[in-house]
Amino acid sequence: MVSVISSVDTGHEDMIHDAQLDYYGTKLATCSSDRSIKLFDVSSGQQVPIADLRGHEGPVWQLCWAHPMYGSVLASCGYDRKVIIWKETNGSWDKLYEYSNHDSSVNSVCFAPHELGLVLACGSSDGSISVISTTGDGNWDAKKINNAHTIGCNAVSWAPSTSPNALFDQGARQQPAKRFVSGGCDNLVKIWREEDGQWVEDQKLEGHSDWVRDVAWAPSIGLPRNVIATCSQDCRVIIWTNDGTSNHWTSRVLNKFSDVVWHVSWSVTGNILAVSGGDNKVTLWKESVEGQWTCISDVNKGQGQITDQRSSSG
């Protein structure tokens, strides 16, 4: 059964664009058009407001929590072309760093796996992607991929650091591969790889016929393959898989929905995909043993009802 355990009164004055739970699932961060970011403690089952972060001068589009080894760190990006990294010290939240080197709205932020350090990728409407990193001494370094997506980049997502390629490259122990995937207004999904300190395009995945809205690289839990979920304005969700030993990616359309698909999100173990679309529904999908994707539950957001998509097949 899926049921709504709670509706959160966020107190936002405008549309909420993103909601992210932290690494431990104890804190919930929401961001809204009203330029604020609100944090809630959800560990008790109740939503206790803990902070209201104001610093953006326009709608805040997306949030990302860093790995807790860097403390309570949250990154946000918004219409005001800024990326702000927030940090909690002794219960109070302050700006740790502000990056404002984009020429247009910043649509997406994503922290890299913690093994790579405190590294953040940001995709902007100016078509570029920035990779911001810190050495920990307060100095921040930014590398910019210009014209990564014409018209604009909508989403970025990092590959898990335990690279399946490690099995393939039987050589000496390497640095964890730095890769991330991005999706943009050019309907393309691109995979980027760092090579000698420079970011180069590794793969260009064509499959969507409209803006790519979200990309999500599945967490790999000991799995020898790469899985990426992408969703688009063309109402489709595509699952891209790569066996980890070659550069070949195969695509499979998970489903064609009746409305725009806004978000895709993987569960912690990477075997459940949550898809949220313009029809105010979130659906959960799971890959069966044979590689078929089936909808295992269907949550109607408005009412918190569910319908079982799959008849009794077990």
Place this chain on the structure above:
Amino acid sequence: MQAAMHNMTKVVQDKVSPTHNLPMSINCDGPVNAMDMNKDMSKVVVAGRQVFKIIEVEDDMFVETSNLRVGKPKNINLNYSAADVAWNHNDENMLASAATNGAVVIWNLSKQVKSKQEFVFMEHKRSVNRVVFHNSEAYQLLSGSQDGTMKLHDLRRKQVTLTFMGRSSESVRDIQFCPANLGYFSFAAAYENGIVQIWDMRRPDRCEKHFTAHNEPVFALDWHPEDKHWLATAGRDKMIKVWDINKQPAQLLYVVQTIASVGRIKWRPQRRYHIANCSLLLDHNVNVWDVRRPYIPFACFEQHKDVATCVLWKDPHILLSTGKDYMLHQHIFQSAKRPGDFVIPSGVDISIHGDVCLAYKERTAAVKGKEAGKISMFGRKTSQSRSELFFTQANSSLAVFQQIAEPNTEDEFAAQQMSPTQLASEDVSMTSFLELAKKYRLKGLTTEELCRHNSAAAAAVDKYQVAQTWQIMGNIFCTKTSSTKSTSLQVPRINVTPNAPMDRQDVEKGKAVSSPDNEVEVVRSDNDKEKNGEISTGTDSDSDGESSEFEKNQLADIASGLGHNGDFFFGDGDNETLSYPLGITVQGGEDWTQLPSEAFQPRHEITGPAAPPDRLDHDSLMVAAVESDAVAVMTPIEESEPSEQYLNLNIDCSAFHAGTVLDYTSTAVDIICCFAEQGDIQSAVSMLIVLGDHVRSHIDGESQENWFMSYIDLLSRFRLWTIASEVIALSHLPQVMQLNQSSTSIHTACPHCMRTMERSGWLCDRCKSVVNMCSICHCPVKGLAVWCQGCCHGGHIQHIQDWLVGNILCPEGCGHMCEYT
């Protein structure tokens, strides 16, 4: 005259085909500071530091008609560089410009000479920021200057008739006459100190109203074209504010947040809530806001490459703008970018506990209906488009969903086919993961006991497949070892013969007795008995053929821990099948007793594992069954009915007879790998640890490390540090073990200068002194030291102990009442 005719036809054309307007632009050859239109909106004057031009607005293009910046270069003085420009509303040929040297210049386009300059007022002491003509009094021109005054010029008398001056001499940044139909004598003035004043032209001595609109300079204001009480102001504080100035004090109705200082604002005609703005810096766009939705622009024009300096509405659908990028643009509203349409209205995330968190856009049907009614009432002209409706009603809800396992109220047989939702709940919810992480024992007992314990733990959280696999593992490795160990001493040997229906029935009876609280179970056992009887006859004849095969559920399916409780098909040579609901295994695997052994001939007397005496027979039977399973896994897997998620395994029982020594290690390795591939890293890693040396060498170290890292990562996400640490310690992988050895140093700081001690723990590099000396003997402490955390004093443990026997205060003399625990 001809021009007038031309304009007439143009107006007619516009009325006939209003949709024919095109976006167009012209390069003005220099940064433009301001512009204004003539009354019938056919011409635009653009002015800047190096630009002063009249541009005609054609249907499809701008045409430059005259350049007012003419004359000998030496004559072109500051009077020609305008900060603002105004076109007389009544006299088509009269223009006024404001110069940075404080001059107000009047231009007459009807002059026959090249220079159209008519007259220059030099009344202001500093630069003039704004010039405006009165809406109906053709010869009244108002100017506002940096010197803090506003002057009303009479163009016929060519002199200043009135001077308005606020109480402070703050610079005037903007002045606007109240629209003609709303207030004849009123005008508003914006000051650099954030004050806005409303003046009456008839009372130059003091203002009518006075209020602080912004905390920073006000750069622009605009009267609402329809509502005379509404005044919009904007300034450096990046806000556009809408005031009801009829109230006392002025009431703030709406606040719009922009991303940069606002340079100009202009209400959109016929749209009550729409206002256009351009920014002084940073933002090159011309934005149109709906004041009811103050955070995101309703429409956005992105043509300018540098900041836009001035905006003007030609009509509700056409907007002109000039910019520092030399350009004059005509924007068609239809082609505007609507940022509201591109925003992502929902957010979704799955927490590690399996809760789905979702933010989504609210759509209130009731409001929609109400607005729809409005549309029909006011007719097409004032109707709001649907997009506008949706635009202003932006609101979101946030919900948290939880995957709740359905309480299993049905009987055990129904549980055979778990409902899909229950599958989902097990998949997404991590509660069983947590439970198992806490309950699993990974060391301290024999392999077999660990397996048994873990099996029970898995069964307790309804992970039957994992439980069974643990049992299989336990039995694989305990049977191998039990022959060498003396555990078999406790166990009487029992013979399981293929033709032992009596035995089996006994077993089943025993089973039935052992679970007296479940009547259904007993009934079912009886049913099975009949089936078993049938089968056993077949088995009697066929078991000698050494080729009986049985089909069963794919073990991988079990291993997956998916929660599928499929049927086991256990057939013999006659293709008779018997189904076993394995999902009903509750504890200790009693149900395994129902696995008949007649399908194959046990190759030897089975030595039961260590078990409580009352369950001996069950266990031994179970071993038999387990062995068959184990062999099944060794054989190649063949997919026969993928759609039903069943995999049939073929097993050649000859292996039981032929093989003298069977090595199950590869089986176990396969199972572990299978778990890992299914994403059940917990089972894989736990089994890897428990089975330890049996399997470790058979699995590639790199993947082992990956599994361990993943599992440790997961454990730490659930804050199960102790368990994670135990897993690390038991990993036997150097790369993993070193996790427990990193970051174990404690850094200390010098108590005098608070500088971290880099080189050694007892010498401060900066103070050049030995720190942490014993308070009693004043020597550096080597070996055990204690110090009070309250005052940071301490020393040799023996010294301090001795001291504290007779004293309670710090031996250093600091007066602190030291506390040691």
